[in-house]
Amino acid sequence: xxxxxxRPALFALDPERAHKLTIAxxxxxxxxxxxxxxxxxxxxxxxxxxxxxxxxxxxxxxxEVPDKLLAVGFGFAEVGSITPxxxxxxxxxxxxxxxxxxxxxxxxxxNNGGAEAARQRLAARKDRGGVLGINIGANKDSEDRxxxxxxxxxxxxPLATYLAVNISSxxxxxxxxxxxxxxxxxxxxxxxxxxxxxxxxxxxxxAPDLEPSDIDAIARIxxxxxxxxxxxxxxxxxxxxxxxxxxxxxxxxxGAPLRNLALQRVxxxxxxxxxxxxxxxxxGIASAEDAWARIKAGASLVQVYSAMVYExxxxxxxxxxxxxxxxxxxxxxxxxxxxxxx
Numbered sequence: 391x392x393x394x395x396x397r398p399a400l401f402a403l404d405p406e407r408a409h410k411l412t413i414a415x416x417x418x419x420x421x422x423x424x425x426x427x428x429x430x431x432x433x434x435x436x437x438x439x440x441x442x443x444x445x446x447x448x449x450x451x452x453x454e455v456p457d458k459l460l461a462v463g464f465g466f467a468e469v470g471s472i473t474p475x476x477x478x479x480x481x482x483x484x485x486x487x488x489x490x491x492x493x494x495x496x497x498x499x500x501n502n503g504g505a506e507a508a509r510q511r512l513a514a515r516k517d518r519g520g521v522l523g524i525n526i527g528a529n530k531d532s533e534d535r536x537x538x539x540x541x542x543x544x545x546x547x548p549l550a551t552y553l554a555v556n557i558s559s560x561x562x563x564x565x566x567x568x569x570x571x572x573x574x575x576x577x578x579x580x581x582x583x584x585x586x587x588x589x590x591x592x593x594x595x596x597a598p599d600l601e602p603s604d605i606d607a608i609a610r611i612x613x614x615x616x617x618x619x620x621x622x623x624x625x626x627x628x629x630x631x632x633x634x635x636x637x638x639x640x641x642x643x644x645g646a647p648l649r650n651l652a653l654q655r656v657x658x659x660x661x662x663x664x665x666x667x668x669x670x671x672x673x674g675i676a677s678a679e680d681a682w683a684r685i686k687a688g689a690s691l692v693q694v695y696s697a698m699v700y701e702x703x704x705x706x707x708x709x710x711x712x713x714x715x716x717x718x719x720x721x722x723x724x725x726x727x728x729x730x731x732x
Contacts (some may be wrong), residue, residue, distance in 0.1 A: 394702070400412075401486070401487065401489070402545060403482070404484045404485075405494075406482065406483070406484070406557050409449075409485070410587060413455060414438050414451070416454075416455040416459075417454060417455055417458070417576065419458060421458065421461060421469075422461035422462070423461060423476075423548060423703050424440070424457070424460040424461055424519070425440040425441055425460060425463055425464065425465050425710075426521050428440070428714075429714050429717070430442060430465070430710060430713060430714055430717070430725055431724075431725075432690065432691070432724065432725045432726050433726070434593040434618075434619060434668045434690045434691055435452060435552065435593075435618030435668055436591065436618075437453065437551055437552060437591065437618075439465045439520075439521055439691065440521075441463075441464075441710050441713075442465060442467045442681075442685070442690065442691045442692055442713070443463070443464055443465050443681065443691075443693070443694070443706055443710055443713070444465060444467060444468055444521075444523070444670070444691060444692070444693040445464050445466075445467045445468060445693065445694065445695065445698075445706075446468055446469070446694060447468045447469065447471055447523070447554060447556065447595070447695075448496075448498075448695055449695050449698070450467065450469045450470075451469070451470060451471065451472070451498075451501065452469070452471035452472070452502055452503050452507065452508055452511070453470070453508045453511050453512045453524070453543075454509075454511065456469055456515065456520070456522055457465070457518055459501055460521075462591075462703050462706050463706030463707040463710055464706050465602035465721065466520070466521035466522070466523060467520070467521070467522060468522075468523035468525050468609065468693065469512075469522070469523070469525065470502070470508075470524055470526060470527065470554070470556070471502065471525045471526065471527035471550055471559065471668070472502050472504070472505055472508045472524065472525065472526055472527065472542065472546070473500050473501050473502060473504065473505065473526075473527050473528060473538065474505050474528075474532075474538050474541050474545075475504050475505075475529050476503050476507070476631055477499075477500060477501060477502065477531075477535055477557040478530055479498050479500060479501025479502075479708065480498060480499035480561060481499050482587035484496060484497045484498050484499070484635075484641070485497075485669040485698065486636040486639050487634075488634035488637065488645070489634065489700075490632075490633040490634045491633055491634050491637075491645065491646060492645050492646040492676070492696075492697075492700050493632070493634070493643060493644065493645030493647050494644050494645050494696045495636060495639045495640075495641045495642065495643050495644075495697060496625070496641050496644070497561045497639070497640055498561060499530065499561045499562060499617040500527045500528075500530065500559065500561070500562055500639075505541075505542060505545050505546070506690070508556075509545055509546070509549065509685065509688070512524070512546075512549045513549060516549060518552050520551075520663070521551045521552075522550055522551045523550065523551060523552045523554050523593070524546045524549065524554065524557050525552055525553075525558050525595070526539060526542035526543065526546060526553060526555060526556065527539075527542070527559070527562070527565075528542075528565065529662075530562050530563070533568045533579075533727075535565070535568065536568075536576060536577050536580050537580070537722070539555060539577060539580060539581050539582040539584075540581060540583070542580050543584035543587075543589075544584045547584070547585050547586070547589040547590055547679055550590045551590055552590050552591045552592070552593050552618055552619075553577075553581075553589075553590055553591070553592050554593045554594075554597045554621060555577070555581055555594050555595065556624070557574070557577065557594070557596075557623075558595050558597035558624035559624060559642065560597070560625060560626075560627045560641065560642045561576065561641060561642060562625070563568075566597055567657030568712065569596060569597065569600070569608065571607040571611065574607075574608065574611055575615075578592070578594070578615045579615075582615060590618075590680055591617075591618025591619070592615075592617055592668060593617065593618050593619040593621050594608070594612060594619075594620050595619065595620075595621035595623075596608055596620060596621065596623055596624065596655075596659075597623055597624050597625055597626070598623035598625075598626045598628075598648065598651045598652055598673060599626055599628060599657065600655070602658070605655075605658050605659060606662050608620070608662075609659060609660075609663045611665050612663070612693050613663065613666060613667060617667060618668070619667065619669060619670050619690070619691070620659055620663075620667055620669050620670070621670040621672060622652065622655045622656050622659050622670065622672070622673075622687040622689070622692070623651075623655050623672065623673050625642025625648070625673075626642065626643075626644075626651060626673075627642065628643070629643065629706055630647045630704065634645060644673065644674070644678035644695065644696040645674060645676075645696035645697065645699075645700075646674055646676060646696075646697075647674070648673040649674025649675070649676075650659055651673070651674075652672065652673025652674050652684075653674070653683060653684060655673075656671045656684055656687045656689050657687045657688060659688070660687060660688025660689075661688075665729075668690040668691070669691075670689060670691045670692065670693060671684030671688075671689030671691070671693070672695075674691070674696075674697075675694050675697060675709075676694070676697035676700070676701060676705075677708075677709065678708065678709045678710075678711070678712020678713045678715070679712070679716070681709055681712075681713055682712075682713060682716045682728075685713075685729055685731070686728055686729075686731050686732040687726060687730070687732055688729060688730040690726070690729050694706075702706070713725075718728045
């Protein structure tokens with residue numbers, strides 16, 4: 391109700407300024423109780439999740455409010471992307487609301503305060519518990535991006551429940567080339583060596599704009615490297631029919647128009663992996679029904695971000711309450727039972 395009252399004022403602001411105000415409001419809010427395990431509890435990659443709904447990377451780029459996100463009902467929070475050195479990102483404006491399409495286009499460019507500032511901030515909350523994913527990236531001007539990922543792994547592994555390797559943002563030139571088979575093998579070898587034998591699971595975040603041969607190659611490499619999960623998917627550079635006057639802005643498209651493509655990519659990766667690697671479904675999820683469809687298509691976990699822009703902070707609890715009803719209505723005793731059941 392409060393969000394409904396505040397939304398016109400927020401939407402009157404530049405989207406990036408509104409986002410900063412949202413982060414500031416969360417920082418100032420009292421710390422509530424994190425979600426507790428219940429009927430939706432599930433285990434993925436050896437990690438116990440109180441529920442399968444997470445906040446996707448990109449919202450809390452610098453790891454400022456993970457505990458506040460857990461307190462609004464998310465079962466896990468993924469912060470970042472964080473790079474070794476601070477970087478300003480791409481020129482403004484770089485974030486656009488497509489209200490008519492319930493979508494967002496961004497070309498932020500991994501803007502963040504760098505690894506050391508995030509490390510100090512996240513180290514201070516380490517004993518609070520909760521499932522924390524740390525999404526790592528490379529600096530735009532790096533001479534050796536694989537070395538950047540290895541460095542970020544060494545810095546963040548002690549603080550993370552899982553590490554998410556982001557090679558699928560369309561807003562850092564050349565980054566998606568790391569999804570190519572030979573480059574991806576070298577990258578993951580470097581990350582896994584830097585993580586060590588006792589480090590957290592490594593999740594790989596992939597783009598939705600992949601050819602069938604790319605999907606098969608990534609699935610094969612993920613199995614060979616024994617990755618914890620694949621995050622399917624990042625924003626898209628494709629442009630379905632859109633009504634907003636921002637439709638032709640450069641950058642990654644997220645929100646409702648991504649729903650069908652991202653759902654299909656979960657199906658594709660579930661088939662390519664034979665269900666042997668957990669999937670995290672993300673892209674266009676705005677309701678319990680959306681999340682349930684992603685789970686039945688093969689996702690063990692789901693994430694949201696853009697829908698929060700339009701639905702507000704009550705969305706996590708609406709989705710988790712709805713998921714529990716759907717799960718029981720269809721006769722499943724756990725989320726894990728429903729994964730891939732379509």
